[in-house]
Amino acid sequence: MKRIKYTLLLHLFPPLVYLFMRLLYTTLRVEHLNREAQLRIWREGGNAIFCFWHGRLFMMPYVEERKRCKVLVSTSRDGEFISRVVRFFGIGTIRGSYRKASFGSIREIMQSLEQGYDIAVTPDGPKGPRYRVKKGIVEIARLSGRPLVPVSFSATKKKLFIPGTDSSCRCPSQGWCSCGASPYTYQERQAGTG
Template identity: 35%
Template sequence: MLKYFKLNILPYILYYLVRVIYLTNKKVYHHPKDDGKPIIICMWHGDLLSQIYNYFTFRKDGNVKAMISHNKDGEIIAKLAANFRIGAVRGSTSKGAAKALISAIKELKEGNDLAITPDGPRGPRYSVADGIIAIAQKTDSKIVCFNTVPSKYWQFNSWDKFVLPKPFGRIDFYISEPFDIKNLQFEEAREVIKTKMLIHALP
């Protein structure tokens, strides 16, 4: 019964919860000019719930696929994402990595955007795994950092310190200027991504 609830009911509860939070908050967007080229969206695992509206305000008719793990939480996130017309590339560094990498590269080459949580699905928080670096360098795609800063929020006691904005506040939505890492070594690229991602990250 609990499994059925998590997989078949919880995603819909979260869907309407996200809509209520979005509709009742004042929204301020800090977005760069959009050149329309496929991008790799980098967002922290604990901040992913707010990025749906960040993306579709930036690209109203955009087509984005999210890299989502094969674990139980991934199933919930995939169903939630589908309600917002976001597709999924299933896999992570711990399971299905090679297949996910190939699928992600294909999506970008077909002109779709790709969303990645570099510290997911298991952390540690605010770390950058190799996947986003490999995909960006193999496709010569630029990365953009997505962050949100709510004025009022709940923060869960999970490894990613998951953030849920409270209604009737203000949410600042940030998207960085696109940047590339094609000529950088992995450790250099990792540091560049992390530095940019931490500019608007919550403690």
């Protein structure tokens, strides 16, 4: 019986969640802040590693306009659900983890970056600790030479701080906004300039 419920959940809920997100998005006044660097990377034909906190993943499909993106998703049941939802947005998935030295997923991330895809990851992951960057994302940036672009979103009047950066943004009183910090590369970070 549990297996039947899970199968129904995986087939019925992802399209409903997708439709709910689309409907919700149409009701919001959207403002993108600090987005110039992200757009410049795309204009110059580049790609990047987008990172956002696990607790802020709900509206992230709307940050990636090119739809030439793959997101790292765990191999868990929750990961399967997320994978099926983002597929409706035209976003690919890479199943695995960069924290558990999963060479298959790291290899797929590197190949996808070489093919021009952006990669999206949650550096704190579902198991936390919350708002703590793991080493895996830094290693991927080092190996690939691609910039890390921290992004977030908020739908509050409060000031949103992106932990680990000096960026913040104030969101409109009614609506949704995405915030980006200046991208930096591993080489800049090592030199202390990023």
